[in-house]
Amino acid sequence: MSNKESKIIILLGRSGCGKGTQAKLLIKEFGFKYLGSGDLLRKRSKKNDFSGKKIKQVMDMGERVPTPIMFRIWAEKIEEIKDEVNKKGLIIDGNPRSLREAKLMNNAFKWYEWEDIRVILLDISEQEAFDRLTKRRICKECNKLIPWVGDFRTMKVCDDCGGELITRSDDKPKAIRARLEYYKKDVEPAIDYYDKQKRLIKVYGDRSIEDVHYDVKKAVE
Numbered sequence: 632m633s634n635k636e637s638k639i640i641i642l643l644g645r646s647g648c649g650k651g652t653q654a655k656l657l658i659k660e661f662g663f664k665y666l667g668s669g670d671l672l673r674k675r676s677k678k679n680d681f682s683g684k685k686i687k688q689v690m691d692m693g694e695r696v697p698t699p700i701m702f703r704i705w706a707e708k709i710e711e712i713k714d715e716v717n718k719k720g721l722i723i724d725g726n727p728r729s730l731r732e733a734k735l736m737n738n739a740f741k742w743y744e745w746e747d748i749r750v751i752l753l754d755i756s757e758q759e760a761f762d763r764l765t766k767r768r769i770c771k772e773c774n775k776l777i778p779w780v781g782d783f784r785t786m787k788v789c790d791d792c793g794g795e796l797i798t799r800s801d802d803k804p805k806a807i808r809a810r811l812e813y814y815k816k817d818v819e820p821a822i823d824y825y826d827k828q829k830r831l832i833k834v835y836g837d838r839s840i841e842d843v844h845y846d847v848k849k850a851v852e
């Protein structure tokens with residue numbers, strides 16, 4: 632696979648739309664590399680320096696790490712994994728968070744000579760997003776995310792390790808409202824931008840994980 636043929640898949644959608652779940656299914660099936668800004672920031676926040684502490688503080692408040700800081704971490708990771716991306720393709724989860732980031736990312740893709748960029752929007756309503764976010768849980772032991780869809784709603788303990796399930800600390804109603812608000816203001820212009828570039832593929836997200844995956848898979852193949 633040449634750089635030009637490497638598939639770059641950007642997953643977008645409101646918080647709770649199932650991006651993480653769909654990303655995992657795609658990785659299992661196609662072997663893509665994964666780059667998630669949530670994971671990147673959580674990892675960076677554990678470093679006990681100025682930015683580490685500040686990133687934790689900002690995330691705890693449900694606010695966003697500003698673009699220059701976020702993008703530096705993101706771009707460093709891209710550089711680190713670029714050879715693997717050239718072999719396997721890449722899934723990007725959590726970016727862009729704005730039109731400005733979409734443009735910065737395009738510059739980065741050009742730099743690495745990646746041309747097959749596909750943007751998949753997992754479309755769920757604001758109300759559905761709110762329900763999923765206030766009700767989804769995480770395993771206290773292994774950090775597995777338990778989404779608020781289908782059979783997961785009645786799960787009592789983690790099906791991987793038997794650990795206790797708790798509500799995630801960044802999923803309090805105030806933080807969720809802030810995230811849905813910024814989506815409207817900042818992420819939607821990025822979605823319009825991709826739509827104009829004919830790179831946007833919309834997948835209706837308010838269905839079972841399997842049904843959504845079926846359409847996501849078609850978009851990727």
Ligand SMILES: [Zn+2]
Pocket residue numbers: 770771772773774775789790791792793794
């Ligand atoms: Zn667990």
